[in-house]
Amino acid sequence: MAGYGLSKSRIIAWKQCPKRLWLQIHRPELIEDSQPNEQIFQVGNEVGEVARGLYPEGILIDDEDLSDALDSTRRAMDAHPNKSIFEAAFQHDGVLVRADLLLPTRNGYRMVEVKSTASVKPYQVDDCAIQAWTLGMSGIPLRSVELAHIDTSFVYQGDGDYRGLFRYQNLDEQVHSLIEQVPEWIAEARCTLAGSEPCIEPGSQCNDPFECPFKSYCARDLVLPDEPEYGLDILSGMHETKKQKLRSMGYADALEVPVEHLNDTQKRIQRVSRTGIPELDPEAGGMLDALPYPRCYLDFETINFAVPRWAKTSPYRTQVTFQWSCHIEEAPGKVRHEMFLDVSGSDPRRACAERMIAVLGEDGPVFVYYQSFEKGRIMELSELFPDLADMLLSINDRIVDLYPIAREHYYHPDMKGSWSIKSVLPTVAPDLDYTLLEVGNGGDAQEACREILHPETSDERRMMLTKGLEEYCALDTLAMVKLAWHFQGFGGVI
Numbered sequence: 001m002a003g004y005g006l007s008k009s010r011i012i013a014w015k016q017c018p019k020r021l022w023l024q025i026h027r028p029e030l031i032e033d034s035q036p037n038e039q040i041f042q043v044g045n046e047v048g049e050v051a052r053g054l055y056p057e058g059i060l061i062d063d064e065d066l067s068d069a070l071d072s073t074r075r076a077m078d079a080h081p082n083k084s085i086f087e088a089a090f091q092h093d094g095v096l097v098r099a100d101l102l103l104p105t106r107n108g109y110r111m112v113e114v115k116s117t118a119s120v121k122p123y124q125v126d127d128c129a130i131q132a133w134t135l136g137m138s139g140i141p142l143r144s145v146e147l148a149h150i151d152t153s154f155v156y157q158g159d160g161d162y163r164g165l166f167r168y169q170n171l172d173e174q175v176h177s178l179i180e181q182v183p184e185w186i187a188e189a190r191c192t193l194a195g196s197e198p199c200i201e202p203g204s205q206c207n208d209p210f211e212c213p214f215k216s217y218c219a220r221d222l223v224l225p226d227e228p229e230y231g232l233d234i235l236s237g238m239h240e241t242k243k244q245k246l247r248s249m250g251y252a253d254a255l256e257v258p259v260e261h262l263n264d265t266q267k268r269i270q271r272v273s274r275t276g277i278p279e280l281d282p283e284a285g286g287m288l289d290a291l292p293y294p295r296c297y298l299d300f301e302t303i304n305f306a307v308p309r310w311a312k313t314s315p316y317r318t319q320v321t322f323q324w325s326c327h328i329e330e331a332p333g334k335v336r337h338e339m340f341l342d343v344s345g346s347d348p349r350r351a352c353a354e355r356m357i358a359v360l361g362e363d364g365p366v367f368v369y370y371q372s373f374e375k376g377r378i379m380e381l382s383e384l385f386p387d388l389a390d391m392l393l394s395i396n397d398r399i400v401d402l403y404p405i406a407r408e409h410y411y412h413p414d415m416k417g418s419w420s421i422k423s424v425l426p427t428v429a430p431d432l433d434y435t436l437l438e439v440g441n442g443g444d445a446q447e448a449c450r451e452i453l454h455p456e457t458s459d460e461r462r463m464m465l466t467k468g469l470e471e472y473c474a475l476d477t478l479a480m481v482k483l484a485w486h487f488q489g490f491g492g493v494i
């Protein structure tokens with residue numbers, strides 16, 4: 001039965017959830033587009049392009065029309081049996097696949113699927129099995145099935161040399177054990193498509209292996225149980241298994257959990273949530289009062305890439321600081337703002353380090369919120385630029401982390417168990433609001449930077465995102481100023 005045409009991604013969608021495939025084909029208007037999906041797609045394209053660049057003699061099958069692509073593939077393989085073929089198209093029994101890389105061997109081909117992930121995921125093995133089955137049924141002699149994923153230990157040396165970016169994993173054994181199931185998957189997927197909308201409730205499959213684009217549609221009729229205002233999730237630091245045990249004992253409300261199940265922090269959360277009265281230990285203010293001026297409040301934004309852009313960076317692993325904000329309090333209440341932002345596309349690290357040294361000077365505490373992040377980035381800069389190392393490391397020596405001070409000495413019922421700066425800020429400065437910003441969190445900042453660097457982004461959009469980045473990073477450091485003032489009892493306005 002040929003029936004509905006299937007592609008590898010449709011079969012994978014069916015494996016995730018038959019209803020997903022059914023909706024994709026019969027109700028495509030319900031798909032929710034999301035910006036992250038678009039970005040994942042762009043990263044995949046970039047990674048694919050780099051993988052092809054490693055075999056410069058290869059032939060790219062770039063026809064968009066299916067039958068043209070099938071013809072071009074056949075012609076290219078016949079005319080150039082010793083050349084690599086990229087995006088080769090094959091079809092069998094109505095199933096269409098495109099092979100990322102077909103690399104010729106003495107008596108056949110290595111089939112290599114290229115992925116932007118840092119390891120092999122189970123769905124990718126299914127993916128390769130579908131691919132290998134279709135090629136095998138099309139008469140292509142496959143000598144091996146491999147998956148090339150990003151090797152995060154690779155260090156880019158520049159000049160477009162990406163040899164070593166990929167780790168090739170042989171999947172012959174796993175694919176061999178799955179390949180017999182592929183015709184069953186195809187038949188069942190077609191059976192799903194020929195029937196009426198499957199009746200499947202939302203569950204863990206909705207995010208595994210991908211976030212499903214039909215979540216709103218499927219959730220429309222769900223009646224969710226009433227959640228208490230202070231659920232167990234506010235009990236910071238409590239392990240999930242302990243929460244489950246408490247739920248099984250009938251405790252869904254954090255305010256009702258007997259104290260013998262709580263540590264000191266959780267008791268404080270419960271106490272403050274019950275009374276509704278925030279608690280601030282004067283010791284926090286005392287610790288800050290003892291520190292000299294000028295005071296700097298520093299925050300970084302960083303970015304990483306699947307395909308490194310700048311020399312001496314590794315895929316995903318290297319967090320490149322492209323932006324920082326610094327509020328400088330010269331004397332109590334006397335504050336000015338400095339910042340650094342480089343989204344020009346050049347390596348921002350040298351300029352970032354030099355400007356930071358110039359702005360932060362040599363004296364006074366440098367406040368951060370969650371010091372391991374800023375300290376780690378400064379340490380990396382010091383290793384990269386030995387001539388600046390002493391000055392950079394002296395900044396690290398001046399760092400004072402506000403996070404443990406807040407965690408130890410402050411809690412407001414609206415924080416709902418979180419001491420992230422985004423949870424704390426509204427409780428000390430309700431006039432400052434992240435939700436109104438174009439860039440509202442660290443993830444948004446990375447995506448904004450990526451979008452600005454993308455060659456097809458319009459100037460107008462670039463300007464809007466740049467402004468969003470400036471406002472966001474500045475708010476992070478202003479939040480720290482406000483927090484420090486709150487601890488010290490200033491309650492003033494800049």
Ligand code: SF4
Nearest residue numbers: 017020206212215218
């Ligand atoms: S939201 Fe969940 S239940 Fe609905 S189609 Fe997607 S995976 Fe299936």
